[in-house]
Amino acid sequence: MTTAADTADPTLIQRLQAALGADLVLVGQATTPYCSDWHGDVQTGAVAVLRPRNTEQVSACLRTAKALGLGVVPQGGRTGLVLGAVPDTPDRQVVLSLERMNRIRRIDPDDFSAEIEAGVVLQALKDALAEQDLFFPLALGAQGSCQIGGNLSTNAGGVNVLRYGMTRDLVLGLEVVLPDGRVLDMRSRLRKDNRGIDLKQLFIGAEGTLGIITAATLKLCPLPEQTATALLALDCLEDAITLFQLARRQCCDLMSAFEFLPPLAFTLAREAMPDLTPPMPMDSPAYVLMDLSGSGLVDISALMERFLELALAEGLVRDGVIAKSQAQARALWIIREGMNEGQARRGRHLRTDLSVPLSCLPDFVAQAEAAVTQALPGAICVSYGHVGDGNVHLNVLPAPGTDADTQIEMAKKLIHQVLARFDGSISAEHGIGRLKRGDFQQGLPDTQRDLLQAIKRAIDPDQMMNPNCLQELDQRVAK
Numbered sequence: 451m452t453t454a455a456d457t458a459d460p461t462l463i464q465r466l467q468a469a470l471g472a473d474l475v476l477v478g479q480a481t482t483p484y485c486s487d488w489h490g491d492v493q494t495g496a497v498a499v500l501r502p503r504n505t506e507q508v509s510a511c512l513r514t515a516k517a518l519g520l521g522v523v524p525q526g527g528r529t530g531l532v533l534g535a536v537p538d539t540p541d542r543q544v545v546l547s548l549e550r551m552n553r554i555r556r557i558d559p560d561d562f563s564a565e566i567e568a569g570v571v572l573q574a575l576k577d578a579l580a581e582q583d584l585f586f587p588l589a590l591g592a593q594g595s596c597q598i599g600g601n602l603s604t605n606a607g608g609v610n611v612l613r614y615g616m617t618r619d620l621v622l623g624l625e626v627v628l629p630d631g632r633v634l635d636m637r638s639r640l641r642k643d644n645r646g647i648d649l650k651q652l653f654i655g656a657e658g659t660l661g662i663i664t665a666a667t668l669k670l671c672p673l674p675e676q677t678a679t680a681l682l683a684l685d686c687l688e689d690a691i692t693l694f695q696l697a698r699r700q701c702c703d704l705m706s707a708f709e710f711l712p713p714l715a716f717t718l719a720r721e722a723m724p725d726l727t728p729p730m731p732m733d734s735p736a737y738v739l740m741d742l743s744g745s746g747l748v749d750i751s752a753l754m755e756r757f758l759e760l761a762l763a764e765g766l767v768r769d770g771v772i773a774k775s776q777a778q779a780r781a782l783w784i785i786r787e788g789m790n791e792g793q794a795r796r797g798r799h800l801r802t803d804l805s806v807p808l809s810c811l812p813d814f815v816a817q818a819e820a821a822v823t824q825a826l827p828g829a830i831c832v833s834y835g836h837v838g839d840g841n842v843h844l845n846v847l848p849a850p851g852t853d854a855d856t857q858i859e860m861a862k863k864l865i866h867q868v869l870a871r872f873d874g875s876i877s878a879e880h881g882i883g884r885l886k887r888g889d890f891q892q893g894l895p896d897t898q899r900d901l902l903q904a905i906k907r908a909i910d911p912d913q914m915m916n917p918n919c920l921q922e923l924d925q926r927v928a929k
């Protein structure tokens with residue numbers, strides 16, 4: 451295993467420290483945690499980890515990296531699942547961590563907006579806003595660790611997308627430091643501003659390849675005062691999609707989450723959390739976890755009860771529980787969150803993040819799972835996720851006693867073949883990173899590739915921002 455300390459060039463470190471001061475430059479073994487991801491699948495190294503405290507220091511870091519010819523890997527909470535924040539060339543890259551830029555600069559209840567620095571942890575923002583009866587709707591399993599800068603750079607999705615949209619839909623303005631150190635100040639509180647091309651959109655979802663996001667102005671909502679959570683047992687994924695469509699029409703756009711879980715969900719969650727007790731018999735072919743939420747004059751509990759009566763009458767639901775307290779609702783959501791950790795504990799496996807048109811989801815999953823189980827006997831498909839958005843994580847646990855890497859590659863190829871028939875996406879919400887770059891490049895039409903390369907060349911001509919992540923400049927036309 452290569453560690454940061456093994457590979458760093460002492461001259462480069464001295465020059466970084468001389469330019470930026472020792473406080474900003476972390477070196478040696480202290481850099482090790484910054485060179486791995488949430489899964490711990492990969493451990494690499496870096497020349498140093500730069501930890502600026504403000505926008506001016508980010509600017510200085512980028513100017514120094516440029517002068518030294520170093521690649522810069524921007525880093526938030528390291529929960530990205532595609533290796534976008536993990537350096538891959540230890541002797542030529544520095545990590546730039548935003549963890550010390552964690553100030554909430556301003557909360558404006560009257561405008562329903564807040565300006566915050568990129569290193570603010572998502573859960574910390576939610577907690578601070580709740581004190582003022584405000585709410586930032588982005589919600590995902592990693593919210594205790596991921597940072598707003600990472601959320602913006604990956605255009606994160608999560609469980610509330612079906613009601614509030616992706617991170618991109620929740621942004622009013624951005625502050626970005628460009629690779630040459632200039633600050634692009636686009637912090638705005640305006641809800642409507644149609645003065646030409648909206649440049650901030652370039653940096654949302656760019657995975658740190660065009661600059662460093664240092665702060666953002668975010669759209670806020672009133673804190674939902676009432677939430678009703680239900681776990682429902684169903685006969686199949688087709689019924690889950692029909693149920694979702696019914697809920698869209700019957701629940702006045704107050705549905706905020708609709709997650710599909712397979713029968714294995716509870717078993718996997720309990721492998722990670724042995725004390726978990728089943729909220730109902732967990733032997734049905736399919737489950738849905740749904741939230742309705744709202745505030746003010748609406749009665750959310752009554753709406754949930756009436757909706758479930760309707761769903762039972764239509765024969766879409768065979769059994770279910772409605773949480774009677776916040777603690778019970780939390781206990782239901784823990785099953786969904788524990789599934790991820792349970793899969794991680796089963797060892798190396800294929801993780802996917804796919805999307806197809808909503809109406810095609812049941813056919814896609816059936817065909818893809820059949821292709822995998824026929825070709826790889828004993829492998830287990832675990833399909834789940836934010837299906838209300840047509841998003842499914844069709845993960846594959848390799849058959850016991852087989853070579854995991856070979857099984858993962860084969861399963862991925864088979865699933866992608868089926869996905870192509872449905873015009874689907876290989877990345878619904880996690881991004882491309884270093885993990886999916888090959889597959890992304892392969893499927894990219896020429897016109898799209900040319901435009902992406904032109905943007906990269908215009909903003910980052912030295913290709914110093916997050917090298918080898920997301921895209922690779924065509925060397926024939928690169929400078």
Ligand SMILES: Cc1cc2nc3c(=O)[nH]c(=O)nc-3n(C[C@H](O)[C@H](O)[C@H](O)COP(=O)(O)OP(=O)(O)OC[C@H]3O[C@@H](n4cnc5c(N)ncnc54)[C@H](O)[C@@H]3O)c2cc1C
Nearest residue numbers: 526527528529530534591597599600601603607608658663
């Ligand atoms: C248990 C679990 C559940 C998850 N659930 C979801 C989910 O439901 N939906 C979803 O979309 N994702 C999910 N994820 C993935 C992950 O949490 C998101 O991608 C998240 O947005 C990453 O944020 P981060 O701060 O950890 O970023 P990192 O992993 O540190 O970085 C991600 C990318 O952004 C770049 N970057 C980070 N900060 C900046 C910055 N300030 N400026 C420029 N570039 C930057 C990095 O270089 C990298 O390319 C989950 C992950 C885990 C572990």
